[in-house]
Amino acid sequence: MSRFTLPRDIHYGKGTLDVLKTLKGKKAIVVVGGGSMKRFGFLDKAVNNLKEAGMEVRLFENVEPDPSVETVMKGAAAMREFEPDWIIAMGGGSPIDAAKAMWVFYEYPNTTFEEIIQPFSFPELRQKAKFLAIPSTSGTATEVTAFSVITDYAKGIKYPLADFNITPDVAIVDPDLAETMPAKLTAHTGMDALTHAIEAYVSTLHTCFTDPLALQAIGMVFGYLQASYTGDKGAREQMHYAQCLAGMAFSNALLGIVHSMAHKTGAAFKNGHIVHGCANAMYLPKVIQFNAKNPEAAERYAQIATYVGLKGANTQELVKALCDKISDFNKSLNIPSCIKDYEGGMVPEEEFKAKLHDIAALAISDACTGSNPRIPTQEEMEKLLTCCYFDQEVDF
Ligand code: FE
Numbered sequence: 042m043s044r045f046t047l048p049r050d051i052h053y054g055k056g057t058l059d060v061l062k063t064l065k066g067k068k069a070i071v072v073v074g075g076g077s078m079k080r081f082g083f084l085d086k087a088v089n090n091l092k093e094a095g096m097e098v099r100l101f102e103n104v105e106p107d108p109s110v111e112t113v114m115k116g117a118a119a120m121r122e123f124e125p126d127w128i129i130a131m132g133g134g135s136p137i138d139a140a141k142a143m144w145v146f147y148e149y150p151n152t153t154f155e156e157i158i159q160p161f162s163f164p165e166l167r168q169k170a171k172f173l174a175i176p177s178t179s180g181t182a183t184e185v186t187a188f189s190v191i192t193d194y195a196k197g198i199k200y201p202l203a204d205f206n207i208t209p210d211v212a213i214v215d216p217d218l219a220e221t222m223p224a225k226l227t228a229h230t231g232m233d234a235l236t237h238a239i240e241a242y243v244s245t246l247h248t249c250f251t252d253p254l255a256l257q258a259i260g261m262v263f264g265y266l267q268a269s270y271t272g273d274k275g276a277r278e279q280m281h282y283a284q285c286l287a288g289m290a291f292s293n294a295l296l297g298i299v300h301s302m303a304h305k306t307g308a309a310f311k312n313g314h315i316v317h318g319c320a321n322a323m324y325l326p327k328v329i330q331f332n333a334k335n336p337e338a339a340e341r342y343a344q345i346a347t348y349v350g351l352k353g354a355n356t357q358e359l360v361k362a363l364c365d366k367i368s369d370f371n372k373s374l375n376i377p378s379c380i381k382d383y384e385g386g387m388v389p390e391e392e393f394k395a396k397l398h399d400i401a402a403l404a405i406s407d408a409c410t411g412s413n414p415r416i417p418t419q420e421e422m423e424k425l426l427t428c429c430y431f432d433q434e435v436d437f
Contacts, residue, residue: 128140300407
């Protein structure tokens with residue numbers, strides 16, 4: 042038995058923020074991040090649209106990047122006090138992820154993070170409110186996914202929440218909001234989207250429902266990300282849709298070890314974070330080489346290569362052509378080829394080697410590893426991460 046879940050409505054296109062004018066309800070709480078939505082006037086526009094729809098509106102502002110348990114609990118308390126029948130989450134991945142978790146604790150005040158950490162174990166939502174998400178970056182696709190990541194800073198734990206209950210009811214994918222992204226963020230979030238689509242396509246949980254979405258997203262990222270990076274507005278619009286299609290695929294097919302490795306290397310080093318999308322971009326060609334030792338996975342990568350018009354006499358050549366294409370793509374987006382070169386040597390070799398064993402163990406136990414087409418041993422994961430550090434060929 043399988044399930045394929047998406048939002049009830051996905052409104053897309055320039056100016057679709059105006060759909061808020063037609064929303065039916067009494068009270069809406071708008072959850073936003075640090076201020077870019079306000080600065081560019083989108084927050085005011087959203088609030089005015091909701092008022093035009095006859096709703097009483099309250100704001101919950103300043104959700105931080107990598108939102109905390111405390112922020113979630115504060116937001117849930119604000120919701121319990123205001124009693125909205127719509128939760129409107131707007132901005133990058135963080136405010137939308139935070140609002141998803143607030144929703145759970147708004148509807149079930151007595152539940153705990155420990156109780157919902159088990160994937161697909163949430164209580165039945167939509168008893169008090171429905172959820173509408175409006176993304177301003179083109180990458181995480183949290184507006185259409187069943188996932189949210191919340192950080193417990195006191196315990197030093199990231200809670201990856203997963204349940205179709207938190208798949209939003211409505212997504213508004215308006216490219217006007219993504220036009221404000223800086224170039225570097227465009228590159229990183231775009232490569233995150235490409236990784237979502239490729240990992241979903243080769244996932245052990247991929248289906249005939251998720252495959253077309255993944256392939257279409259891959260084709261669009263290869264077609265539009267470079268122009269979007271250099272500021273082409275039409276390409277930026279297409280990337281906003283491509284990342285959403287990738288999200289529809291991976292929310293239902295799940296991901297793989299590129300994400301496991303990005304999650305566990307992200308905050309592991311003392312001089313700073315390795316940005317999620319950039320980590321994915323660096324690890325993706327290496328993981329393809331590793332997974333392609335599984336013949337079924339190799340066949341799937343070859344299908345992707347053929348779909349995007351790459352040439353090769355056999356499966357092996359097609360897989361290599363795909364890896365080369367991703368590496369060239371990274372170069373054109375000014376993404377380094379390995380951890381060693383990240384941010385001018387931010388991660389020293391000694392620190393990497395000292396932490397390698399633990400990072401590899403954590404990556405193997407990451408929630409994304411289970412659906413990867415080849416499950417690495419501890420030794421293999423250490424070797425794979427080492428190849429990602431030095432930009433070495435993966436031949437095991
Ligand atoms: Fe991602």
